[in-house]
Amino acid sequence: MIEGNIVSLKRACAIAGVAESRLGVVPDSTVLTLQAEALVAALADAGLEKSDVDGLLVSGAWGRLPGLQIAEYLGIQPSYADSTMVGGASFEFHLGHAAAAIQAGLCRVAVILYGSTQRSRADKYIFQIRNDLGYQYEAPYGLPTPVGSYALAASRHFAQYGTTSEQLADLAVSTRNWAALNPKALRREPLTRDDVLNSGPIATPLNKLDCCLFTDGGGAVVVVSPDIAKTLKKPPVWLLGQGESVSHAQISEMPDLTVTPAAKSGARAFEMAGVTHRDLDVVEIYDSFTITVLLTLESLGFCAPGTGGEFIANGRTGPGGEFPLNTNGGGLSYCHPGQYGIFLIIEAVRQLRGECDERQVANAALALISGTGGVLSSNSTCILGVE
Amino acid sequence: MTDETLPDPDSEPYWQGAAAGELRYQRCGACKTAIFYPRALCTNCGAPDPDWSVSDGQGTVYAVSVVHRPPPSFSGQAPYAVVLVDLDEGFRMMSRIVDAAPDTVAVGDRVRVIFRDDPDGRPTPYFTPA
Ligand SMILES: [Zn+2]
Numbered sequence: 001m002i003e004g005n006i007v008s009l010k011r012a013c014a015i016a017g018v019a020e021s022r023l024g025v026v027p028d029s030t031v032l033t034l035q036a037e038a039l040v041a042a043l044a045d046a047g048l049e050k051s052d053v054d055g056l057l058v059s060g061a062w063g064r065l066p067g068l069q070i071a072e073y074l075g076i077q078p079s080y081a082d083s084t085m086v087g088g089a090s091f092e093f094h095l096g097h098a099a100a101a102i103q104a105g106l107c108r109v110a111v112i113l114y115g116s117t118q119r120s121r122a123d124k125y126i127f128q129i130r131n132d133l134g135y136q137y138e139a140p141y142g143l144p145t146p147v148g149s150y151a152l153a154a155s156r157h158f159a160q161y162g163t164t165s166e167q168l169a170d171l172a173v174s175t176r177n178w179a180a181l182n183p184k185a186l187r188r189e190p191l192t193r194d195d196v197l198n199s200g201p202i203a204t205p206l207n208k209l210d211c212c213l214f215t216d217g218g219g220a221v222v223v224v225s226p227d228i229a230k231t232l233k234k235p236p237v238w239l240l241g242q243g244e245s246v247s248h249a250q251i252s253e254m255p256d257l258t259v260t261p262a263a264k265s266g267a268r269a270f271e272m273a274g275v276t277h278r279d280l281d282v283v284e285i286y287d288s289f290t291i292t293v294l295l296t297l298e299s300l301g302f303c304a305p306g307t308g309g310e311f312i313a314n315g316r317t318g319p320g321g322e323f324p325l326n327t328n329g330g331g332l333s334y335c336h337p338g339q340y341g342i343f344l345i346i347e348a349v350r351q352l353r354g355e356c357d358e359r360q361v362a363n364a365a366l367a368l369i370s371g372t373g374g375v376l377s378s379n380s381t382c383i384l385g386v387e
Numbered sequence: 388m389t390d391e392t393l394p395d396p397d398s399e400p401y402w403q404g405a406a407a408g409e410l411r412y413q414r415c416g417a418c419k420t421a422i423f424y425p426r427a428l429c430t431n432c433g434a435p436d437p438d439w440s441v442s443d444g445q446g447t448v449y450a451v452s453v454v455h456r457p458p459p460s461f462s463g464q465a466p467y468a469v470v471l472v473d474l475d476e477g478f479r480m481m482s483r484i485v486d487a488a489p490d491t492v493a494v495g496d497r498v499r500v501i502f503r504d505d506p507d508g509r510p511t512p513y514f515t516p517a
Contacts, residue, residue: 136393140483140506142460142467142469143469148454160494201455201456202455203453
């Protein structure tokens with residue numbers, strides 16, 4: 001290995017604006033209209049104009065060349081463009097990449113964008129079953145993707161550490177209780193542990209309510225240079241640390257099914273930010289499935305390997321619990337339009353600004369977000385703060 | 388899911404092996420790492436053109452999931468147990484359990500390879516309790 005010091009991205013950029021498009025079931029939309037909606041709202045939130053945008057970071061599996069199609073549609077001709085596509089974590093990668101580009105002086109106002117109409121237009125954007133290249137060694141066996149891959153990881157964790165379906169169910173319940181406080185969440189009705197356990201097996205040990213929603217939706221995040229951040233009406237939310245890591249594409253290639261790439265990316269993010277786990281006020285972790293959260297918490301070092309089940313059980317992560325987690329209701333109960341990671345950023349920024357009304361975590365000043373993509377394949381973790 | 392792109396230059400010896408009742412894998416001539424799936428270089432040290440070997444087909448279940456909601460092309464076959472198997476030679480692969488009730492398979496169980504035709508009629512390695 002060639003060792004070398006990593007250039008810090010601490011305070012290299014700030015988040016100045018965030019917005020969702022319409023979410024849930026949005027039949028009168030396209031991936032383009034949803035991204036336009038989100039962009040307009042996020043620029044208004046930031047107090048900037050479309051003409052200010054000189055960096056564009058997009059991902060999506062729709063269309064032939066999404067990075068070109070969306071720029072054309074919006075009438076933006078960016079001088080810095082990034083179409084990194086590593087699944088649902090792409091937006092946390094984008095945030096780090098935008099910070100590096102801004103720090104290098106390559107752009108000053110970068111927009112991270114996403115949109116999906118997977119629910120209403122029946123397009124199968126991502127995770128199509130393929131039978132070529134590396135996939136030919138998995139395709140014959142009928143594993144449903146991605147849920148089956150996460151189920152295999154859960155089975156390993158259950159066998160290795162004694163983790164239970166009840167513990168995973170408790171996370172789904174806590175997340176639903178947050179969704180009940182979020183008017184934009186799709187599923188807000190009360191949920192019990194037994195509801196999750198009796199929701200029907202998809203791929204053991206995961207039941208239907210261990211799985212994220214399947215919705216439409218889009219989002220936009222406006223990232224600016226420090227000099228611009230200081231001129232805007234809302235207080236900036238600073239990027240304090242970021243790390244990213246890619247491990248594998250298919251679950252059969254994951255070295256240890258109980259340790260995700262968050263272990264590497266999280267360690268770098270914490271080191272860069274110069275903070276510890278105890279300093280954090282609010283945490284937003286990609287919840288494609290309940291097991292995703294448990295594994296990410298362990299890999300990030302919030303709890304010891306094998307203890308994630310206890311960590312999430314009994315309402316500890318819900319409203320009023322000691323570890324506020326996925327405060328918008330998450331991919332499990334708020335929305336999940338294919339690639340969810342942009343909504344982690346949006347919620348963390350709103351918590352840090354104190355804009356979350358009923359679900360506001362008191363005095364939130366430091367947040368961690370951790371996006372996971374593919375089948376526990378990619379992770380980027382970011383630490384954000386108002387100071 | 389018949390796919391005219393298969394086999395490809397990496398996988399041809401593997402699928403030829405399956406047709407001959409052999410579970411073939413690669414081992415790096417330089418660092419001796421066992422490699423699966425087949426590739427043009429060693430995933431550990433990067434040396435090109437790993438050597439082909441034949442596995443004894445004996446392994447241990449690393450992870451297992453009983454599929455109740457299969458992909459459309461597998462509808463009607465559920466429930467079935469998809470496994471990750473750690474072969475004794477030091478590589479891991481995905482497969483499916485045959486000739487046993489799916490819910491009787493557990494992590495840590497010993498299994499052995501058995502060749503059956505996949506839904507496209509291609510001889511494919513499955514596993515069964517040892
Ligand atoms: Zn080697």
